[in-house]
Amino acid sequence: MEAMETLNPEIERLLAAKEARRRRLAALPFPEKVRAVVQLQIMAAPILRARGKIVRVWRLEGLAKPAGE
């Protein structure tokens, strides 16, 4: 039987940092998370529209209206 391949320590460190970032994001206050969701919408909308999907980026108090909305 072949030995299980081990991860490069640098990759392990990167994956651990990624996991820590996800946990930090999970701990943000809800309004900050909603702002992050709207930023994700702004990034994803052009790709989804190019695929023919109709999406609308939320209009959030205190955030500028994104281009194309």
Place this chain on the structure above:
Amino acid sequence: MEKTLQILNALEHDGVLGRYAIGGAMGATFYVEPLLTFDLDIFVLLPGAAGGLLTLAPLYEALRARGFAEEDECVNIEGVPVQFLPAYNALVEEALSEARETLYEQTPTRVLRPEHLLAIALQTGRDKDRQRVRLLLEQAPLDHDYLSAVLARHGLKTQWKQWKP
């Protein structure tokens, strides 16, 4: 989104809605990392709906009267596409009655408990629900005794055994 929630609170105050709570991806986002979604899923108890017909028509009419237009299966309320989901079974009714009261900025609102979000995802059973279950397990502050009781009450233990990582 605060203005959207204020409109929902007004609808509840006026009796157009029996009770509402945030669910779906935004409900999950309350407990886990931000999840991409374009709809705000709002679970609602409709007045007089117990055992009767689940119709959103009076709610849509009240929203039209306030100047909010339907867009496909959503209603655009203050720049946020809201999808209303009437309480369609005992699990969702329980989830609504036990939803958490919270504040969004200065506005009171409710969010489904993470245990109910997980149970609803389990019951709905799509691929994206499986991912949501995994995220809630990893990141949400779950009360496992409470979750176990919810799953038992609503006949979801078998599904849970199949889905649990």
